[in-house]
Amino acid sequence: MIESLNQAFCALPGVGKKTAQRFVYHLLERDRNGGFELAKALVDAMEHVKHCASCRTLSEKELCNICTNNNRTSTQLCIVETPTDIHAIEQSGAYKGKYFVLSGYLSPIDGIGAAELGLDELEQKLRTQSVEEIILATNATIEGEVTAHYISNMCKQFNIRITRIAHGIPIGGELEYADINTIAHALSGRKDYD
Amino acid sequence: MIESLNQAFCALPGVGKKTAQRFVYHLLERDRNGGFELAKALVDAMEHVKHCASCRTLSEKELCNICTNNNRTSTQLCIVETPTDIHAIEQSGAYKGKYFVLSGYLSPIDGIGAAELGLDELEQKLRTQSVEEIILATNATIEGEVTAHYISNMCKQFNIRITRIAHGIPIGGELEYADINTIAHALSGRKDYD
Missing domain, CATH: 3.40.1360.10 (Dna Topoisomerase Vi A Subunit; Chain: A, domain 2)
Structure with missing residues (x-):
């Protein structure tokens, strides 16, 4: 049981054996309620979340909140x-x-x-x-x-x-640390300075 | 539903909002079965894993595998x-x-x-x-x-x-990178060289 929970956690992206073990022990030793809640939330989401019929994002409803928001331009x-x-x-x-x-x-x-x-x-x-x-x-x-x-x-x-969308040096980023492709992009995509 | 699954994941140690989101989207978009399996493994473990009556470790049985292993010295x-x-x-x-x-x-x-x-x-x-x-x-x-x-x-x-148990420089570790407390411990705990 402990081992299969370990393996189930390992299926998550970026979770290896050590991390899975930490999750398992944390839940078993300190937060069994949290474990039950996570299980419930998982089943709820896996069963009921589908894709928005209009924009294909994940949504609990036929149409997502952004698609049904009339304040947003179409x-x-x-x-x-x-x-x-x-x-x-x-x-x-x-x-x-x-x-x-x-x-x-x-x-x-x-x-x-x-x-x-x-x-x-x-x-x-x-x-x-x-x-x-x-x-x-x-x-x-x-x-x-x-x-x-x-x-x-x-x-x-x-x-x-x-x-x-524009590509270039990230805001707050330093030229010195940008990779050559980003710098090339930033140069070729330069704009008139006003 | 997506939001509550997010929050349930955030209860795990070392999992922040970004990581939780990655888990959620991965399961919803690519691995709904994995989500159901994780839910089942969670409920199984939370319900059935208890503590070994002898050594208090987590165990599915009354006594854990180590405590019942007669090849191990008591x-x-x-x-x-x-x-x-x-x-x-x-x-x-x-x-x-x-x-x-x-x-x-x-x-x-x-x-x-x-x-x-x-x-x-x-x-x-x-x-x-x-x-x-x-x-x-x-x-x-x-x-x-x-x-x-x-x-x-x-x-x-x-x-x-x-x-x-002994404390000192980890095997494969370099003195240069050890912290001062570890070095002090390693010195005071030195043994005769044979």
Whole structure:
């Protein structure tokens, strides 16, 4: 029982044997209630959380809170890889439009193509709704760039502004510690200083 | 639901908001089965794991595997703070005796006294069983030292050898990186070189 709980914890990302053991002993020795609560929360979430029918993020309801929020503009659509990315952008407070979650990136070798990322749904959305701008906010990785490129190609058939979030030196970051690719990006993406 | 699962994960030691979120999204997006399995393992363990009646470690049975193992000598008793410590010592393969788990350390300010650490049981054990050596393997912290000192005092009434595990430079460790207390301990605990 202790061993199978250990193994079940090891299935979590970034949790190895030592960490799993710490979790198990903590719950058994100090917080059995916490263990029961975690079990209940797990079953609840696994059974009831589904994907928003509109933006594909994780949601307890048919449509998520952002999609049903009328105070947010529907003319901007920010394309992200995961629901966590939405959370990150929301915390910045710099965006008031809607989202579309790919749940991954294009990876033909793993069998993840346009259909798996819901790009058909996205195309349908662009065809039927009045979207004026697509913001490509996939990660700044090779896979993210490829995916962004593919989506921008797909969107060209529509009369839509297509943008990509800026890449460069992070705010508070020092040039000295930035990697060469970031510096190259920051230079080529330089803007007029006003 | 997502939020309460997040919070339930945050109750685990060393798990903050970001890590909890990673767990939640991983399970929801990629491994719902893993989520159900973790829930089941949690309930099983929380309901059925209890403490060994003899050594107080966590055990699924009345007596743990070590206490019921007749190949292990009962004349040596190693006193540790937690069941994890047993696991660590067992992995070293250097000990073939029995254990006694305190489940903590003396901390009068938190209301943790001799009774909470099971020292009455330990005294009873020493009175009734033929223990020849007590190995104090509490942590090398102030609390661990105080607890070891208390237990050694308690055991003086019996005709028993009382030892403390050695403290010094870890094997593979470099003197340069050891802290001053460890170095002081290593010097004062030096042995004749043979």
